Amino acid sequence: MSITRREFTKALARTTAAGISLTILGQFGCEDEPTSTSKRRKVKANLATEPFTIGPISQFDKPGVYDQYKQSHGVWIVRDNGYTDGNTDSNIDSNTNANGPTLVALSATCTHVGCSVDWDLDIDQFQCPCHESGFTRQGINMPDARASRPLERCTIQRILAADSPDADATGHVIQIDPTVRFRHDKNEWDNPASMLHL
Numbered sequence: 633m634s635i636t637r638r639e640f641t642k643a644l645a646r647t648t649a650a651g652i653s654l655t656i657l658g659q660f661g662c663e664d665e666p667t668s669t670s671k672r673r674k675v676k677a678n679l680a681t682e683p684f685t686i687g688p689i690s691q692f693d694k695p696g697v698y699d700q701y702k703q704s705h706g707v708w709i710v711r712d713n714g715y716t717d718g719n720t721d722s723n724i725d726s727n728t729n730a731n732g733p734t735l736v737a738l739s740a741t742c743t744h745v746g747c748s749v750d751w752d753l754d755i756d757q758f759q760c761p762c763h764e765s766g767f768t769r770q771g772i773n774m775p776d777a778r779a780s781r782p783l784e785r786c787t788i789q790r791i792l793a794a795d796s797p798d799a800d801a802t803g804h805v806i807q808i809d810p811t812v813r814f815r816h817d818k819n820e821w822d823n824p825a826s827m828l829h830l
Contacts, residue, residue: 677741677748679706683809685793688800689830692735697751697769707786707810708738708751708758710769733830737786737808738771744779758783772816784813785826
């Protein structure tokens with residue numbers, strides 16, 4: 633089979649264009665995925681696959697974000713003291729509980745592509761290292777976030793475990809079930825199992 637000079641030049645131009653395109657895609661990556669698979673593996677949340685206990689309520693006695701279960705179970709524990717109806721503080725999210733202190737277990741999995749979010753105390757937000765989505769302390773996605781919905785809540789409840797060394801004076805511990813999660817965009821945060829009233 634013989635090939636003309638014109639056909640050879642066209643084939644060479646197509647091959648070169650394809651090679652350049654692949655190089656550019658490899659350099660900048662797809663905008664919806666982290667640019668390297670090794671980075672993606674490192675930042676994926678390690679969400680537990682079965683219920684686990686986190687001890688007595690007394691260890692969460694102050695409002696704030698608790699990180700001791702983020703690495704091992706893929707959840708953030710957030711205590712919020714609630715607010716009164718007359719509160720005009722613009723930093724309080726409309727999904728904060730108005731009926732007093734609560735404890736919630738937020739999945740550390742970003743709702744954009746599943747990377748693990750980190751807590752940034754300086755800006756009082758959860759931040760996703762993959763595409764910089766931000767979430768409030770309550771887990772609500774920021775208006776400019778690539779994540780189109782809030783973080784998910786995991787089931788949280790007090791259970792009787794009198795024989796547990798972590799039980800409180802009444803014999804109870806807190807149990808989190810990350811296999812049952814609640815989505816704000818589906819109005820599931822109203823479910824009593826999505827927060828623990830203190």
